[in-house]
Amino acid sequence: MSDDNSGGLIKTLKDWRVALMLLLVVFSIVSIYVIPPGVSNGMTGNLQLGLDLEGGSWIQLSFQSEVVRFDTDEDPEIFAARIGEALDAEVFLFEEDRLEIRAPFSREELETVFEENGATIVTYEDGVSPDTADQIKLILENKVNNLGTKDARINTITGLNGVTQYIRLELAGVDIATAQEIVGSQGKFEIRIETTGNETEHVLYGDAIKSVSTPTQDPPGSDVWGVGFTLTEGGAAAFRDAAITYGATTNPEAHEIMMLLDDEMVYSASLNPTLATELKTAPVRELRATTGSGEEGLEDAKTLEIHLRAGALPVDVEIAGSGTVSASLGEHFKVMSVIAGLLALMAVAATVYYWYREPAIVLPMIGTNIAEIIILLGIATYLQQLDLASIAGLIAVLGTGIDQLVVITDEVIYEGRVPSENLYLKRFNRALGIIMVAACTTVIAMLPLAVMDLANLRGFAIITILGVLIGVLITRPAYGKIIMAILSKKPGDR
Numbered sequence: 001m002s003d004d005n006s007g008g009l010i011k012t013l014k015d016w017r018v019a020l021m022l023l024l025v026v027f028s029i030v031s032i033y034v035i036p037p038g039v040s041n042g043m044t045g046n047l048q049l050g051l052d053l054e055g056g057s058w059i060q061l062s063f064q065s066e067v068v069r070f071d072t073d074e075d076p077e078i079f080a081a082r083i084g085e086a087l088d089a090e091v092f093l094f095e096e097d098r099l100e101i102r103a104p105f106s107r108e109e110l111e112t113v114f115e116e117n118g119a120t121i122v123t124y125e126d127g128v129s130p131d132t133a134d135q136i137k138l139i140l141e142n143k144v145n146n147l148g149t150k151d152a153r154i155n156t157i158t159g160l161n162g163v164t165q166y167i168r169l170e171l172a173g174v175d176i177a178t179a180q181e182i183v184g185s186q187g188k189f190e191i192r193i194e195t196t197g198n199e200t201e202h203v204l205y206g207d208a209i210k211s212v213s214t215p216t217q218d219p220p221g222s223d224v225w226g227v228g229f230t231l232t233e234g235g236a237a238a239f240r241d242a243a244i245t246y247g248a249t250t251n252p253e254a255h256e257i258m259m260l261l262d263d264e265m266v267y268s269a270s271l272n273p274t275l276a277t278e279l280k281t282a283p284v285r286e287l288r289a290t291t292g293s294g295e296e297g298l299e300d301a302k303t304l305e306i307h308l309r310a311g312a313l314p315v316d317v318e319i320a321g322s323g324t325v326s327a328s329l330g331e332h333f334k335v336m337s338v339i340a341g342l343l344a345l346m347a348v349a350a351t352v353y354y355w356y357r358e359p360a361i362v363l364p365m366i367g368t369n370i371a372e373i374i375i376l377l378g379i380a381t382y383l384q385q386l387d388l389a390s391i392a393g394l395i396a397v398l399g400t401g402i403d404q405l406v407v408i409t410d411e412v413i414y415e416g417r418v419p420s421e422n423l424y425l426k427r428f429n430r431a432l433g434i435i436m437v438a439a440c441t442t443v444i445a446m447l448p449l450a451v452m453d454l455a456n457l458r459g460f461a462i463i464t465i466l467g468v469l470i471g472v473l474i475t476r477p478a479y480g481k482i483i484m485a486i487l488s489k490k491p492g493d494r
Contacts, residue, residue, distance in 0.1 A: 012485045021478035025371050028378020047377065050153060050387030050459070053337065054172035055330035057179040058323055063128050064104040064316035067163045069097055072119035079119060086113050090211060090314075094129040097122070102132075102315045125163045128315055131214065133164035136313055139306050140169060143182050153385055155458070166320060172385075176324050183317070187262045189310035193242050194256045203242040203257075206310040208235025210285075215301035218288065225297040226290035227305045236283035249276045259289070259307065266307040267291075337391045344395050345370070348402045355406070360486050365405045368479040372401050375474065376467050389460040396460075397467030400442070404435045404471060405479055412483065421484075428480050439472045 084091035089103035107124040133156045144152045157166040189206030213228040248255035252271040259267040291300035353362045411431035449461035
């Protein structure tokens with residue numbers, strides 16, 4: 001290699017665009033294969049493989065609840081409370097004219113009750129409100145994390161009317177019996193009271209909690225959040241007896257009430273003075289745990305609500321469908337995905353070589369494309385599970401990436417070289433502008449799939465969007481610098 005070539009190569013590698021691309025390639029390889037436990041996971045390293053490639057189980061759940069839009073002249077909150085009493089079920093008003101009823105009722109059964117209470121049903125859908133769907137998803141995610149299950153995907157399936165009708169769990173490497181246990185498992189919730197020193201005494205278990213409300217502000221309109229819950233008659237009596245016996249009604253500050261889930265503290269606070277006074281005369285079934293103010297108080301309230309339920313879902317569910325993918329089939333899909341990717345790369349390389357017949361152009365183009373895929377996989381290690389749809393997204397990124405590199409090359413090339421740096425930059429910026437417009441249209445087209453709960457299609461969209469962004473922000477500018485160095489060579493240097 002001549003000194004000029006050596007100096008030109010070093011100068012190109014020192015360019016920040018090229019250096020950034022190479023640094024991200026190294027970072028991605030380290031993320032996939034070096035960071036434990038990736039070094040012991042074979043070809044896939046730390047990549048999160050989905051059900052299609054790893055094998056495992058999936059369960060689709062339907063909700064034993066309804067969302068009803070109603071029409072009444074009465075105050076909606078008062079009406080909702082009365083309907084809840086009439087049905088003996090949990091009823092939540094989540095819009096001015098929409099109720100979530102957490103029990104299975106047919107439309108005919110509800111119409112009778114609504115008419116008796118001076119209202120009519122406008123629409124009726126099986127399912128839950130968006131807030132309840134998010135809560136169920138969070139509960140299931142916590143269960144999966146607590147059991148140490150890796151590579152889980154939980155998606156809600158929501159209609160255009162905003163009602164969530166199903167939730168789907170995909171658990172890679174998990175058999176169907178374990179998957180069903182995750183759905184139905186419940187932790188051990190306990191309330192204890194501080195006695196003397198650091199000693200505590202048992203008060204009641206989670207079965208003494210009849211119902212748990214969603215986080216609310218108290219007083220309404222304030223910035224203080226909390227969660228209300230109702231005790232059974234026996235639970236309320238046990239709570240009162242413990243508060244009196246250990247002095248919490250006379251000296252609340254010295255005898256805090258503690259909540260534990262699976263023997264881990266999740267909440268601790270002293271009795272409200274008003275509640276302490278009420279407990280001296282009679283049991284109190286309606287209690288409230290205050291978690292604080294602002295956004296942090298709201299998040300703590302949501303978490304405490306889950307703890308109070310001890311992992312029980314807020315509505316009953318039934319399995320609407322389930323299935324498994326064997327480990328051998330997953331391994332087959334994994335091998336075939338790798339073969340498909342390699343064939344796609346080879347086909348692209350052959351096509352580009354046929355078009356340019358110049359290795360000095362084709363090799364950097366293919367190398368840049370490979371670097372883009374490596375960077376995408378490295379980022380996906382932290383963000384996205386890979387399934388067959390995601391693999392399809394990777395192959396799509398590979399193809400569109402080459403398309404954009406061809407646009408750049410054809411735009412800047414002029415009789416095999418760039419006559420001047422100014423002309424090159426002018427043509428490169430024009431090519432980059434074309435690519436940016438194309439990238440924006442791709443991102444806009446993929447966004448609905450990325451934000452909507454459409455199961456595997458979401459993974460395809462996310463991988464495609466990530467690939468487009470990596471290309472536009474990282475690999476295209478780096479390739480522009482590389483191809484400039486190549487095209488600027490004299491004929492004798494080639």
